[in-house]
Amino acid sequence: MRLLVHFLIASNFRRFLCVQAETKFTVKDAILHWEKVFKKQNIPEPENSAGYLVAHVLGETRIVDILVRENEILSKKEKEKLEKLCECRLARMPVQYIIKQWDFRYLNLLMAPPVFIPRPETEELINIILKYIKKSKPKPTGFLEVGCGTGAISLSLVTECKSKLYGIAIDKSYLAVKLASMNVAAYKIDTIKVAFAELTEDGNLTEVHLNGSKPFMPDDKFDFIVSNPPYIPRKKLRDLQPEIKLFEDLRAVDGGDDGMDVIKSLMKLTESRLSEGGSLFMEIDPSHPKLIEKWIDENYDRYKLKLKKVYKDIFDKKRFVHIIK
Missing domain, CATH: 3.40.50.150 (Vaccinia Virus protein VP39)
Incomplete structure (x- = not known):
């Protein structure tokens, strides 16, 4: 039941806070946007959560690897994928499980x-x-x-x-x-x-x-x-x-x-x-x-x-x- 509630909350936030497909959105914009959303919902480590999920969408495993791409425009497909991943994070799924990998x-x-x-x-x-x-x-x-x-x-x-x-x-x-x-x-x-x-x-x-x-x-x-x-x-x-x-x-x-x-x-x-x-x-x-x-x-x-x-x-x-x- 608790898991269902978390997913419902995430779905509601997608409706009100997700990135609109027609809006141009840079890598930097995406990180700042989702960091703000995560902070508002008290998601632990909001900056890292946003950074790792954006990096994953761009095919990278580390946040540092996308810093040089901060002005790159996300495609519609990339924005849609990012929104789905961020919904999972809003449901409190660990980033490690969302991106299916982690550095140790x-x-x-x-x-x-x-x-x-x-x-x-x-x-x-x-x-x-x-x-x-x-x-x-x-x-x-x-x-x-x-x-x-x-x-x-x-x-x-x-x-x-x-x-x-x-x-x-x-x-x-x-x-x-x-x-x-x-x-x-x-x-x-x-x-x-x-x-x-x-x-x-x-x-x-x-x-x-x-x-x-x-x-x-x-x-x-x-x-x-x-x-x-x-x-x-x-x-x-x-x-x-x-x-x-x-x-x-x-x-x-x-x-x-x-x-x-x-x-x-x-x-x-x-x-x-x-x-x-x-x-x-x-x-x-x-x-x-x-x-x-x-x-x-x-x-x-x-x-x-x-x-x-x-x-x-x-x-x-x-x-x-x-x-x-």
């Missing part, structure tokens, strides 16, 4: 609802892991990513790491597995296997299936495990933006009552899947470091884990943890 670090990845959209903070996690690999002796060679979504983390690690690195990226969503597989194939990476599997509460993996084949990876252990798990405490879900609540898979963000459900399962997973001396990297909620340290202390006799370091993100919030075995 040095990658341009395919996007599709409801697969979770990688955030800028997660790019920092890549830097942390790459520094860890650079300093490690011997160099880590194999990793497991749990909850791969679009495949952004695994692809960034493999394409940016200067040493040989292979990974297995798993997700419990078949749509995510399909999308991540497409992104891996687009970059012709043969050292990443994308597979369907689910992390259970007790820290095990259900049978891992690669493209519908028989289970594989029965006994593999990895040099490190990485995950951007669901970590938002359930009571905070109501505060999420409509872009997330209406279009993204809430299973990718719902971390349970305290946000720790999947995080605990990941720490349990280290018992069977992490090599001795290996590392677990996770993106977390700022409230979690103390909870994680408490859990590690209470379960040390079994899992032998240690919280090595907590890292802050660009907003000075405790966002990442490095745990060692």
